[in-house]
Amino acid sequence: MRIGYGWDSHEFKSGIPLKIGGVILPHNKGLGGHSDGDVLLHAITDALLGAIAAPDIGSLFSPSEPKWKGADSMIFLQEALKRVGNVGYSLVNLDCTLILARPKIGPHAAAIRARIAELLKVSTDVIGIKAKTPEGMGTENAAIAHVVVLLEKNKPKQSRSKSDKPTTVAAKRS
Numbered sequence: 001m002r003i004g005y006g007w008d009s010h011e012f013k014s015g016i017p018l019k020i021g022g023v024i025l026p027h028n029k030g031l032g033g034h035s036d037g038d039v040l041l042h043a044i045t046d047a048l049l050g051a052i053a054a055p056d057i058g059s060l061f062s063p064s065e066p067k068w069k070g071a072d073s074m075i076f077l078q079e080a081l082k083r084v085g086n087v088g089y090s091l092v093n094l095d096c097t098l099i100l101a102r103p104k105i106g107p108h109a110a111a112i113r114a115r116i117a118e119l120l121k122v123s124t125d126v127i128g129i130k131a132k133t134p135e136g137m138g139t140e141n142a143a144i145a146h147v148v149v150l151l152e153k154n155k156p157k158q159s160r161s162k163s164d165k166p167t168t169v170a171a172k173r174s
């Protein structure tokens with residue numbers, strides 16, 4: 001088993017769409033950043049990369065590279081997921097907490113959950129989405145995301161060969 005943790009924050013800016021968890025939310029401001037500013041997908045990407053001790057999102061997709069300007073953060077998430085698969089792990093579950101003053105996440109939580117499950121190729125019942133307002137933190141103009149993931153090692157494919165004698169193994173254990 002591997003645990004991974006990711007954190008990200010972006011500042012609200014006028015005149016851009018608000019994208020959280022791969023879903024466009026109705027709001028008068030969006031999240032600034034070199035890419036599409038999807039704070040939740042960035043934190044998930046870092047949690048996945050962290051779980052397998054891979055370089056973080058900023059190292060893999062440098063904000064100084066023009067090719068990532070306005071990039072769909074789905075690309076980052078898919079690269080992290082591919083790396084997780086390459087080292088033989090898969091996602092058990094993911095839990096996240098969003099911290100933002102506005103807009104309210106509650107009405108959109110189901111859509112965000114479904115989109116993340118779709119992007120990670122898992123069922124919605126292993127995706128936890130929680131949202132809080134930044135009481136006393138003074139971060140009203142930012143969106144913050146905390147994410148934890150749990151990965152498990154993929155089981156080796158069962159050999160169908162006749163030479164396998166699973167009963168012997170069982171007998172040895174007793």
Ligand SMILES: [Zn+2]
Binds near residue numbers: 037
């Ligand atoms: Zn970010």
